[in-house]
Amino acid sequence: DVKVTQSSRYLVKRTGEKVFLECVQDMDHENMFWYRQDPGLGLRLIYFSYDVKMKEKGDIPEGYSVSREKKERFSLILESASTNQTSMYLCASSFRTGSYEQYFGPGTRLTVT
Amino acid sequence: QKEVEQDPGPLSVPEGAIVSLNCTYSNSAFQYFMWYRQYSRKGPELLMYTYSSGNKEDGRFTAQVDKSSKYISLFIRDSQPSDSATYLCAMWRGTSYGKLTFGQGTILTVHP
Numbered sequence: 001d002v003k004v005t006q007s008s009r010y011l012v013k014r015t016g017e018k019v020f021l022e023c024v025q026d027m028d029h030e031n032m033f034w035y036r037q038d039p040g041l042g043l044r045l046i047y048f049s050y051d052v053k054m055k056e057k058g059d060i061p062e063g064y065s066v067s068r069e070k071k072e073r074f075s076l077i078l079e080s081a082s083t084n085q086t087s088m089y090l091c092a093s094s095f096r097t098g099s100y101e102q103y104f105g106p107g108t109r110l111t112v113t
Numbered sequence: 114q115k116e117v118e119q120d121p122g123p124l125s126v127p128e129g130a131i132v133s134l135n136c137t138y139s140n141s142a143f144q145y146f147m148w149y150r151q152y153s154r155k156g157p158e159l160l161m162y163t164y165s166s167g168n169k170e171d172g173r174f175t176a177q178v179d180k181s182s183k184y185i186s187l188f189i190r191d192s193q194p195s196d197s198a199t200y201l202c203a204m205w206r207g208t209s210y211g212k213l214t215f216g217q218g219t220i221l222t223v224h225p
Contacts, residue, residue, distance in 0.1 A: 031211045042217035050210040099211025100145040104156025
């Protein structure tokens with residue numbers, strides 16, 4: 001059974017703080033993704049990675065960075081958190097082939113005050 | 114204009130009803146069409162996928178793709194309260210390292 005875990009379910013941070021969200025998958029997937037989910041906007045891709053140390057910008061990368069030092073781990077970094085980054089953050093992973101199936105973690109609800 | 118448009122609802126139906134969920138898209142390069150289901154406080158899970166045009170059936174669920182109209186549908190027959198969830202359509206060109214484009218999601222409630 002594929003498992004994608006995220007470091008926190010709920011997180012409250014102050015404006016200007018540096019925030020780290022971590023994601024780990026146990027299925028040796030090549031691809032990993034970070035999304036944010038907001039009401040009425042659906043899932044929007046922030047960054048994705050197709051291999052260790054490789055990353056590509058998604059649709060809304062501004063204000064975020066990522067790190068993938070090991071195949072199983074993909075981190076999302078908010079360099080200086082702002083209130084408009086309050087959201088649900090979802091991590092996902094998939095195989096390089098058959099990538100129509102992404103496996104999602106349970107999400108981190110981040111509130112920036 | 115968004116690449117994928119989905120009516121966010123919410124949709125509320127009685128148990129046993131037939132539910133129709135729909136998405137339209139603008140990018141003719143999409144080849145794979147998926148429906149993900151997301152229960153409250155969980156991540157989305159793949160429900161069904163279709164490659165290119167046509168129909169696919171899985172139990173009470175039927176997915177339809179009409180590439181000529183750039184329109185996809187998910188039908189749920191004999192809906193159950195356990196079907197209450199957010200349904201997200203998603204599309205993939207078959208390239209680009211598995212980058213999917215999602216619709217906004219439709220919130221469905223099936224009441225007993």
